[in-house]
Amino acid sequence: MQTFQKIAVPFIAILIFIALWEFLVWANNWPDYVMASPSDLPAAYSKFWELFLIGSWQTLWRTVAGLALAVLFGTLLGMIMGFSRIARDGLYPILVGFNAIPKATLVPVLALLFIGQHNFNTVLMAFLISFFPIAVSVGIGLSTLEPEYRDILRSLGASRFTIFRKIALPKTLPEFFGALKVSVTLAFIGTNLVEIISPHGRGLGALFLSGQTNSNYPLMFAVLIALAVLGIILYYFVVLLERIFAGWAERPQQ
Amino acid sequence: MTNLIDIKGVTHAYKTPKGLLPVLSNLNLSVPEGEFAAVVGPSGCGKSTLTRLVAGLMKPDQGEVWLHGKLVKSPRKTVGMAFQNPVLLEWRSILDNVILPLEIVAPSMPRAQKVARAEELLALVGLSGFETKRPSELSGGMRQRASLCRSIVHKPDVLIMDEPFGALDAFTREDLWQTMHDLRTKEPFTAVLITHDLRESVYLGDQVFVLSGRPATTQYVLDVQYPGQDRQRKLDGLYTPECSEMLATLREQIKIAQGRHPDAAGH
Numbered sequence: 001m002q003t004f005q006k007i008a009v010p011f012i013a014i015l016i017f018i019a020l021w022e023f024l025v026w027a028n029n030w031p032d033y034v035m036a037s038p039s040d041l042p043a044a045y046s047k048f049w050e051l052f053l054i055g056s057w058q059t060l061w062r063t064v065a066g067l068a069l070a071v072l073f074g075t076l077l078g079m080i081m082g083f084s085r086i087a088r089d090g091l092y093p094i095l096v097g098f099n100a101i102p103k104a105t106l107v108p109v110l111a112l113l114f115i116g117q118h119n120f121n122t123v124l125m126a127f128l129i130s131f132f133p134i135a136v137s138v139g140i141g142l143s144t145l146e147p148e149y150r151d152i153l154r155s156l157g158a159s160r161f162t163i164f165r166k167i168a169l170p171k172t173l174p175e176f177f178g179a180l181k182v183s184v185t186l187a188f189i190g191t192n193l194v195e196i197i198s199p200h201g202r203g204l205g206a207l208f209l210s211g212q213t214n215s216n217y218p219l220m221f222a223v224l225i226a227l228a229v230l231g232i233i234l235y236y237f238v239v240l241l242e243r244i245f246a247g248w249a250e251r252p253q254q
Numbered sequence: 255m256t257n258l259i260d261i262k263g264v265t266h267a268y269k270t271p272k273g274l275l276p277v278l279s280n281l282n283l284s285v286p287e288g289e290f291a292a293v294v295g296p297s298g299c300g301k302s303t304l305t306r307l308v309a310g311l312m313k314p315d316q317g318e319v320w321l322h323g324k325l326v327k328s329p330r331k332t333v334g335m336a337f338q339n340p341v342l343l344e345w346r347s348i349l350d351n352v353i354l355p356l357e358i359v360a361p362s363m364p365r366a367q368k369v370a371r372a373e374e375l376l377a378l379v380g381l382s383g384f385e386t387k388r389p390s391e392l393s394g395g396m397r398q399r400a401s402l403c404r405s406i407v408h409k410p411d412v413l414i415m416d417e418p419f420g421a422l423d424a425f426t427r428e429d430l431w432q433t434m435h436d437l438r439t440k441e442p443f444t445a446v447l448i449t450h451d452l453r454e455s456v457y458l459g460d461q462v463f464v465l466s467g468r469p470a471t472t473q474y475v476l477d478v479q480y481p482g483q484d485r486q487r488k489l490d491g492l493y494t495p496e497c498s499e500m501l502a503t504l505r506e507q508i509k510i511a512q513g514r515h516p517d518a519a520g521h
């Protein structure tokens with residue numbers, strides 16, 4: 001019953017959303033260059049299904065690669081900031097400043113820096129845009145570890161590494177996954193940004209751009225929906241990982 | 255009898271933004287092997303600092319801490335610690351929480367042996383059947399029981415407790431005093447118990463050390479003469495004239511430590 005509800009409720013919500021969309025377009029009598037309706041989309045998908053498959057794959061793998069780099073680098077940076085007060089004081093303003101830069105401005109910078117390296121630039125952007133929440137959450141998680149937690153092992157002569165592995169790391173996992181959920185959507189946005197803005201792009205972003213240049217409005221909307229679906233898949237994959245590795249942090253439902 | 259714990263002339267100060275904060279001043283404290291030392295003193299006088307020095311988590315500015323005839327320079331595997339906060343790890347079951355110190359102290363011990371040892375202790379404190387539960391599924395008193403099991407699972411020769419019952423309600427606390435007392439008869443260890451409950455110090459302690467206000471030094475030592483059989487102390491004993499007298503003495507000493515004694519109030 002409960003699992004049925006868990007699947008049925010979001011499914012019905014999506015159906016209602018699509019129905020409302022269709023109704024809005026129909027009631028306002030919008031032409032498809034103002035707003036395509038859901039019923040226009042199947043035609044776009046069946047006509048360009050190969051491009052959609054290739055584009056989705058390109059968007060997906062570059063997002064995941066960028067995110068993987070962000071996890072590695074963000075965790076490392078978070079550990080440095082979590083364990084060293086000096087590193088925290090020194091790095092924090094730089095990180096905040098870097099994070100505040102609108103990432104769209106970086107696209108031409110990267111494109112000039114690594115000319116023609118489209119895959120590399122895209123992965124780099126996904127990484128740059130998404131490591132910040134991970135670094136901050138790991139850093140805060142480690143630096144706010146109550147001293148008693150450390151002391152139960154430290155008083156037995158355990159090494160710093162053992163304390164990190166047995167206490168600090170698992171204790172920070174819930175915060176880490178919270179950040180990862182933010183990061184996964186950010187990385188996705190980073191990938192799309194490069195795909196859309198930079199010339200000769202690939203992936204779903206480039207498909208969107210070609211829809212625009214060819215005035216194929218249903219195609220553009222079809223890409224948006226595909227992006228949403230891909231985003232949902234990525235997000236819930238992280239949720240699944242969270243369940244597996246940090247499921248203990250979930251409060252039992254009352 | 256030899257002293258298992260010997261604290262000799264320990265002086266310690268914290269560096270704070272406002273300068274040095276002297277916390278302990280030439281403090282002496284000895285506990286013979288197998289004895290239970292209760293330590294009371296005004297809040298903020300340096301009791302927790304004392305536990306960290308005994309555990310080897312910090313080094314005193316001056317003076318020495320000796321455990322088992324060895325100078326303490328760093329943490330040792332033969333120490334057990336318990337705090338006011340049970341600090342159980344939520345991602346581990348109760349059983350695996352209790353086993354944790356064994357993973358550090360005896361990594362090569364077979365898992366079955368670790369489990370057997372933990373189960374034995376959990377049974378002693380009345381937690382049989384809760385082995386697979388998560389800490390958040392237990393009441394505060396039960397969590398503190400599990401925490402006590404963890405602090406002695408590796409058979410430490412010194413058990414250091416910093417207000418372990420401080421956050422519990424009065425009835426649960428009295429239950430735990432009895433559990434503590436029972437544990438002592440089955441598991442030999444030398445204990446230092448920091449507490450702010452004078453009745454607790456008398457019920458559990460063989461000696462009660464009263465620390466002065468900050469910077470703390472040993473102001474008074476009370477030898478507890480518990481009414482009835484010493485190895486089977488009864489809670490009722492706390493309401494006898496002997497205990498009332500000891501409690502009155504301690505209360506008087508605490509007042510002096512707080513600087514609230516009539517003799518001290520004139521200045």
Ligand SMILES: Nc1ncnc2c1ncn2[C@@H]1O[C@H](COP(=O)(O)OP(=O)(O)O)[C@@H](O)[C@H]1O
Pocket residue numbers: 268269270275277296297298299300301302303304
């Ligand atoms: N790490 C620290 N740095 C600076 N001051 C501290 C530190 N730990 C404790 N203190 C101060 O030292 C004093 C004694 O602390 P503590 O030993 O925890 O006292 P108690 O446990 O008796 O209440 C308090 O005034 C406290 O604020």
Ligand SMILES: [Mg+2]
Pocket residue numbers: 301302303416
């Ligand atoms: Mg304290």
